[in-house]
Amino acid sequence: MEVDTVSDIKTLSIDIETYSGYDLNKCGVYKYVEHPDFDILLFGYAVNGGEVQVVDLACGEEIPEKVISSLSDESVVKWAFNASFERVCLSMWLRRNHPDHFRSYSIEGDSVRNYLDPEAWRCSMVWSAYMGLPLSLEGSGAVLGLEQQKLKEGRDLIRYFCVPCKATKANGGRTRNLPEHDPEKWDLFKSYNKRDVEVEMSIQKRLAGYPVPGFVWDEYHLDQEINDRGIALDMKVVEEAIELDGQTREELQETMKELTDLENPNSVAQMKQWLSDQGTEVESLGKKDVAKLIEEVPEDQKEVLRLRQQLAKSSVKKYQAMQNAVCLDGRARGMFQFYGANRSGRWAGRLIQLQNLPQNHMEDLEQARELVKAGNLDALTMLYENVPAVLSELIRTAFVPAVGRKFIVSDFSAIEARVLSWLAGEQWRTDVFVNNGDIYCASASAMFGVPVEKHGQNAELRQKGKIAELALGYGGSVGALKSMGAIEMGLQEEELQPLVDSWRSANPNIVRFWWDVDRAVKKAIRQRKPSVLKGIRFECRNGMLFITLPSSRQLSYVKPRMGENRFGGESVTYEGVGATKKWERIESYGPKFVENIVQAISRDILCYAMKTLRHCFICAHVHDELIIECSMNVDLSVICEQMGRTPPWADGLVLRADGYETMFYKKD
Template sequence: METLNIDIETYSDEDLPNVGVYKYTDSPNFEILLFAYAIDHGKVTCVDLTENELPEDLLVALTDPEVIKIAFNAQFERVALTHYLRRLNRLEKDQWLDARQWHDTMVEANELGLPASLKQAAAYLGVPQQKDTRGVRLINFFSKPAKPTKANNMRKRNLPEDAPEDWQTFIDYNIQDVRTEMAIADKLKRFPMKSSEWALWAMDQRINDRGVAIDVPLADGAVQLMESQNDNNLTQLKAITGLENPNSLKQFKSWLANNGHPFDKLGKALVQDALAKKDLPDNISQALQLRLKLSNASTKKYLKMENARCSDGRVHGLLQFYGANRTGRWAGRLLQVQNLPRNYIGELDTARQLVKSQDGEAIEWFYDSIPEVLKQLIRTALIPKPGHRLIVCDFSAIEARVIAWYAHEKWTLEAFRTHGKIYEATASQMFNIPLKEVDKPTRQKGKVATLALGYQGSTGALEAMGALKMGITEDELPELVEKWRKANSHIVQFWYDTEKAAKAALSDGGVQVLQKGLKFYKKGGFLFIQLPSGRKLAYAKARLEEGTYGPQMVYEGQGDRVGFTKLHTYGGKLVENIVQATARDLLAEAMYRLEQHSYRVIFHIHDEAVTEMPEGVGSVAEMRDIMCEPVSWAKDLPLNAAGFESSYYMKD
């Protein structure tokens, strides 16, 4: 046996989308119902585990390093089977099935920019074995707690004997899933993933297996304060509006309109802008402020922490490998650690203690707003286990470094190799003034231009980056764009060269080569951009279409809504993909090196790695040096990182 394709059907009383696979399988009521498999791509068989045990040869294969286990979204099967084998005493309590022995067909699809859903991937690729559409009904019936009925209000779950014909259909559905997964794998085998990417996927699985501890007293205190505040705010809002349910968007908008202040939408930014003008009547202003507090989504992450926390006190599965399939970057799951509010308040220790003691009066006395304090303390609820501390390091200005490296923007690279003050250096170049004479307002202009304009953005990009809120006037924006582009002429040229190379690959074929070994070519309907690391970015069904200003590049990918659609791209956007993908590769290799030096990464955010280390072991300086070691494919790229140690996570 060399390969084992697997798909399982399961039961748990936990809600999988809300708690994730680790908490779902951690439930004492978790059970594997069906195990469908194919050995060496052969006939698909299903074992009904409600009646039979898994055969010994399969049990052995699950831990045999010589057998590659394959599944679509393999994390689910691997974690579920870990719990199954632990209960059979085939694995130790804290042991996980080794991800190095697994391959994930979903990851292979994601690397090619294809849908992450088995059903959608199969349909998009047009494989002969499509997913059985009866699955949703059967999963709702057999895999979830049953809804009480008048006939049996004590029922907790549906069993095979309750619906024998449906159960056989469920078995057939399970078998078909394996066939579909293998058909997708057959279609994708001409585009194999690099072995180094499988090593990184295995590392990602180990990071998710480790999880991160939750400060339970802090999370509990936050939830209690949040619920108390919401009750008070709702009572006040009812009194002001006279509405029975002011949480109802329809009712609240009607009340606003009836009081002479209609709102088409009530998004947070729109409401905040309306309040900032300070021209609303007191009752309207108070009602809007109260409703904002009620809809504070950030503080609901404390509830997510409690719901997703496993029996070991940790939350697992916070990151999705290749979650951003255009670049290969990770995406957040559950707590969405990649999108946590920053810390601005001082005395974090004091604020944390007040929340733990649920002293809302003191919080309002010292900090004015309970919701704001809770929001800013979310990061600090992520803590190390006893006897350990967090060591956190992140790359400094990594995207600005990477784009300058690709474009050979010499003055930028020199700034990074010397003083590192990129915002001041940018302002100096833009306004032709000595570095030491760059004042704070001028530095702000250099900063917003650096952050907003690197990917062919214009005045709209500056506004989106908050230029107007920084005190820069609308009239100044075009000049900022012009001065930045003039100061960064090599980056501007890189946009145009990239677009030209991509269009040439689509129209003329062959391999187009740019600086640093970037390669553009078309194969099997995909436009590929090969990075210096050897990894490839893929654009499905890429082609040229005639547009208003000549040929435009289009491809098919995930749009803003569910489903694949036609998307347009251009030089600056491709450069953004290239730069962010390269930054991802640098972080991935850095984390791999950290593991080799016994630094245990427990999660990571954008360009930052968070490690859990025993007291007295490791240091910020050592971690920084490991992360900044030159990589073989970018030895001349100037890297730097900064970090800190803490007993809880924060934004330093």
């Protein structure tokens, strides 16, 4: 499609192929583009849905001026699959090659200044995820049954042209493959680039009847802003922690060798044999098994197992991930995958994975942190029994605000419990939240019929209330209690079923809500009739089950049908990415759908808070918590008040946000 001017361009569909000396999987796109050798090799594009063009930049071709101009034109909508990759790469490419065409959207004091405004970008991967489809171009194309599929040779071509190669005699000692080194492969690579744009546009056409709502695109743009902003790292803490971990591990290994005479005391097989030689037979050396074993074995074996526990701490991997991801300005970026969990729409973690950081429980966190920064292993060893455990607890503290600023960390209190209680109409629970009560104490009190206070009468029952709350809200039974650690917490096997029965008796409306949802889903699938329950709409159309939430966002389930579960009963199944990470048919039922719904609504509430606080510099978020980088005079109570506002679509839901100020991230 020929266009004369930029004003003729309404949409651009883009796919690029790139080269960098950095490993994209380890460092993420933001650092990837900072390598001096970073470049765009191929630029595939289509204007206004027309024929795909491929510009061979590596061989000297040039992108038309009007197309370059449109990259920073906010009136031109740019489409790509995983658009953040194209947007960040093109931001760097424009800054280096066409600085007159680069425009940042940053305001004074913000750190998003190096990237194009995400407002003009749309991501077909997000669209796929919104529809319950895979988060890959190949996977989405296959599930949708597109005529044109992604070329399977792509991975080999990318490995050949896009990453450094090993110097060998056969390749003349070169460390990079260029087009002239294999013209036939290069022609195939251009076809691959073209096909990706075609497949991306085909996905758009196939999903055209199910548009992503504007407010979800607004959430995506805010997500991109947070990823662009990044969060600062104290690299002194990171580097010293890696160094100390190496020294400590070496010493632990040597001590274990002396105690056991084993060549590799870290080997599971060798350690099992050593224990067997000492008269202790074990099937597993997992974390829980070792902890239990330590209580039972003689003192000499205890010492070896304690050392093994220390060696098992994997804290150094997080520090190495920080080292890999940190950008030139000392900030880590790109850690959040929008719609990474497509059953609920929640984020998934990337790179450093903030969602699964170890907690910290040390009282003298700041002192330990300073000793690590100083590289003082002697003091750490003298003051703390377990140095790897200290390094693990300090991981969070490597995240710091910019100089002259502070962090305000604010999170929702018991958000899922509040949402579930609100949806089910379990009024006694909502009353607890209204009065700022402790839901674990209140739950235990309702279950056992006696007053329970956290540090007062019947305080020992609070733990049972807590584990019941965490394990049983979505139909869980004895197995859920066990997987949540009930036995390790001191509960007896015979106590578990009565605990399940007591919790369900105390929460009849929640139990009823599970099965009301179950019936609504089955009615939608069987009868193709929509129904509304507690402001949630269930309907099937065009081979999809849609659950419309109070926020008006939809959850999508592909090809739902009635099937039979492993017990011979009736169940709902649909297609999705299962526990094996493969596309498969997944079995579900009422309580599981309730879990999806509650987590999805909790996610929507977090998004509402993020939009309320978008005038602040949100630099990270973890589960139901926001990390805000702000000036020293910002009032914590104001931030918490704004975060805790109930969305207009959740009338009657009682929310509360609590927070703290800190000069390094931690779990308060």
